[in-house]
Amino acid sequence: MRRAITERIIETCIRLSGLVVILFVVLVFLFLLKDAVLLFGHYPLGQFLLGTKWLPISEPPSFGIIPLLIGSLYVTAGAIVLCVPVGVISAMFIAEVAPGPLKGILKSLVEILASIPSVVLGFIGLVWLGPFLKDLLGLRTGQCGLTGSLLLAFMALPTIISISEDALASVPKAFKEAAYGLGATRWQTLWRICLPAASSGIIAAVMLGIGRVIGETMVVMMVTGNSPVIPRSITQALRTLTATIASEMGEAVSGSEHYYALFAVGLVLFISTFLINLVADAFLRRARQ
Amino acid sequence: MIAPWQEGCDPLELPTEMGGRVCSVGLILLAALLGGCGQVVDPNEPSGFIQIKGSDTMVNAVQKISEEFMKDYPYVFVAVTGGGSGVGIASLINRSCEVAAASREMSPKEIELARKRGVEPVEHLVAFDGVAVIVNKANPVDRLTIRQLHDIFTGKVSNWGDLGGKDLPIVTLSREVSSGTHMYFKERVIHLSAKDSTEEFSSSTLMLSSSQGIVEEVAGNEAAIGYLGMGYTSDRTKSVWVADEDQYFPPTAEYVMSKKYPLARGLYFYTNGQPQGVGRLLLDFTLSPKGQRQFIETGFVPVGVTIAQGDN
Numbered sequence: 001m002r003r004a005i006t007e008r009i010i011e012t013c014i015r016l017s018g019l020v021v022i023l024f025v026v027l028v029f030l031f032l033l034k035d036a037v038l039l040f041g042h043y044p045l046g047q048f049l050l051g052t053k054w055l056p057i058s059e060p061p062s063f064g065i066i067p068l069l070i071g072s073l074y075v076t077a078g079a080i081v082l083c084v085p086v087g088v089i090s091a092m093f094i095a096e097v098a099p100g101p102l103k104g105i106l107k108s109l110v111e112i113l114a115s116i117p118s119v120v121l122g123f124i125g126l127v128w129l130g131p132f133l134k135d136l137l138g139l140r141t142g143q144c145g146l147t148g149s150l151l152l153a154f155m156a157l158p159t160i161i162s163i164s165e166d167a168l169a170s171v172p173k174a175f176k177e178a179a180y181g182l183g184a185t186r187w188q189t190l191w192r193i194c195l196p197a198a199s200s201g202i203i204a205a206v207m208l209g210i211g212r213v214i215g216e217t218m219v220v221m222m223v224t225g226n227s228p229v230i231p232r233s234i235t236q237a238l239r240t241l242t243a244t245i246a247s248e249m250g251e252a253v254s255g256s257e258h259y260y261a262l263f264a265v266g267l268v269l270f271i272s273t274f275l276i277n278l279v280a281d282a283f284l285r286r287a288r289q
Numbered sequence: 290m291i292a293p294w295q296e297g298c299d300p301l302e303l304p305t306e307m308g309g310r311v312c313s314v315g316l317i318l319l320a321a322l323l324g325g326c327g328q329v330v331d332p333n334e335p336s337g338f339i340q341i342k343g344s345d346t347m348v349n350a351v352q353k354i355s356e357e358f359m360k361d362y363p364y365v366f367v368a369v370t371g372g373g374s375g376v377g378i379a380s381l382i383n384r385s386c387e388v389a390a391a392s393r394e395m396s397p398k399e400i401e402l403a404r405k406r407g408v409e410p411v412e413h414l415v416a417f418d419g420v421a422v423i424v425n426k427a428n429p430v431d432r433l434t435i436r437q438l439h440d441i442f443t444g445k446v447s448n449w450g451d452l453g454g455k456d457l458p459i460v461t462l463s464r465e466v467s468s469g470t471h472m473y474f475k476e477r478v479i480h481l482s483a484k485d486s487t488e489e490f491s492s493s494t495l496m497l498s499s500s501q502g503i504v505e506e507v508a509g510n511e512a513a514i515g516y517l518g519m520g521y522t523s524d525r526t527k528s529v530w531v532a533d534e535d536q537y538f539p540p541t542a543e544y545v546m547s548k549k550y551p552l553a554r555g556l557y558f559y560t561n562g563q564p565q566g567v568g569r570l571l572l573d574f575t576l577s578p579k580g581q582r583q584f585i586e587t588g589f590v591p592v593g594v595t596i597a598q599g600d601n
Binding site: 126 | 460472498
């Protein structure tokens with residue numbers, strides 16, 4: 001009897017915390033929506049979503065989100081292209097190839113990497129990486145999307161490495177033994193057995209890494225130049241959704257059109273991360289089946 | 290537990306050991322908390338808290354003024370934050386600061402918004418500033434007209450070669466839209482002071498979040514050109530001489546004061562209504578010779594010419 005009650009209480013608690021999380025997501029969404037919707041009383045939705053100019057303080061202002069959206073897209077895509085292969089391969093090395101002591105050292109180094117504050121990375125980007133890339137590639141300026149992508153890739157690496165490594169390490173030993181037994185080489189085993197077996201975990205790792213990249217603000221604000229232009233290449237200065245909110249929120253008087261426009265930008269950011277997660281979830285499910 | 294007085298001891302003596310310890314710990318905590326709140330205030334001295342927010346151009350000067358002010362009035366605490374003139378003005382309207390420092394005048398729209406919130410902004414001119422246009426030291430161009438600046442920053446001229454420099458594409462740098470210097474430059478150079486102009490900074494202009502960021506980029510990029518408050522110029526970059534028509538002047542206090550340098554503007558404090566109490570003291574201090582000297586030391590131009598001559 002008493003046991004049943006305890007069970008009941010624990011069950012309710014777990015259910016409640018689950019519901020609270022859902023409630024928070026819904027509340028955040030409603031909060032953003034409440035203020036974002038007010039923009040569209042003054043400013044047409046079509047011009048917001050399809051406008052190609054972000055000029056918040058001009059007369060009349062234009063709040064076209066396309067340059068910001070494409071800016072975010074460029075930086076995020078650049079970071080993913082850089083960090084996913086490197087991250088997964090490092091995880092493979094740490095999980096399967098590295099000898100015992102090296103493995104321990106590498107794992108703790110990756111953890112230290114995760115603890116570097118983003119503003120420090122931004123500073124390094126501003127004074128060192130930007131000028132370095134400018135000279136190396138002959139760019140117009142080092143404050144561009146590429147600098148941001150590189151630093152963001154660096155920030156997402158620890159997440160991708162640790163989670164992928166966990167996924168690889170939890171592949172049942174029997175799989176590998178069977179592969180070796182059939183005469184597969186170490187590489188064949190790693191590439192054809194371990195990687196597919198751990199794929200759902202690795203995809204989850206990549207998605208979490210993307211989540212970190214798309215929401216990052218400080219680094220991109222410091223190093224990407226913040227020009228509200230539709231970038232034609234990643235080596236141009238660009239402006240992301242997050243940097244726009246961060247750098248303009250301070251001066252937007254609450255209740256002004258600009259203020260609501262920033263909430264609308266926040267809403268777009270929220271919806272896009274939500275969609276990414278949804279797609280990731282679908283992929284994960286397919287991988288499991 | 291039996292109360293001590295029931296046993297016939299002096300009630301003023303500490304009760305049980307336990308109670309005494311709790312009590313003294315409490316006292317220490319209380320003392321620490323009170324200590325954190327500030328020293329004992331002399332009732333004859335003015336005391337209070339002032340939050341100044343706003344212009345990044347002015348933040349160093351205002352910080353120095355507040356430090357000097359706090360030396361004279363030790364029971365008044367002044368906190369200074371930057372962020373940009375727009376940030377200061379927004380805070381004044383949202384009532385989250387007492388004084389907004391601004392390197393531009395409030396726009397009619399902002400004044401209207403403030404009044405709607407029951408805030409009556411009052412403007413106080415505290416100093417003058419020249420907006421310096423800086424380029425890399427290796428850049429041979431050292432004289433530009435307002436018209437040329439206009440063409441550069443709107444993207445009509447995009448190569449230094451067209452201006453007598455090297456064959457390099459120009460990289461234009463601007464402050465963020467929250468900056469008063471941005472607003473001033475936009476009005477004076479991008480719009481050429483025409484009220485109905487709708488011209489914009491060329492969209493490839495880099496928007497940097499600080500004046501220091503502009504100095505860094507100009508110092509490291511031969512093709513860059515940027516603008517900032519005179520107080521931020523350093524020997525790592527070169528300030529160009531600017532002409533309205535045909536006479537070029539460097540951004541120095543002398544030419545800003547004589548109004549010959551064409552990119553000059555006022556620096557302001559805004560308060561909600563006429564300042565009272567400690568706010569009044571701060572404003573009076575800022576306009577006093579001692580306060581104005583802080584502006585001179587940080588590279589600005591004081592409002593009273595006589596003071597400047599006396600101290601230079």
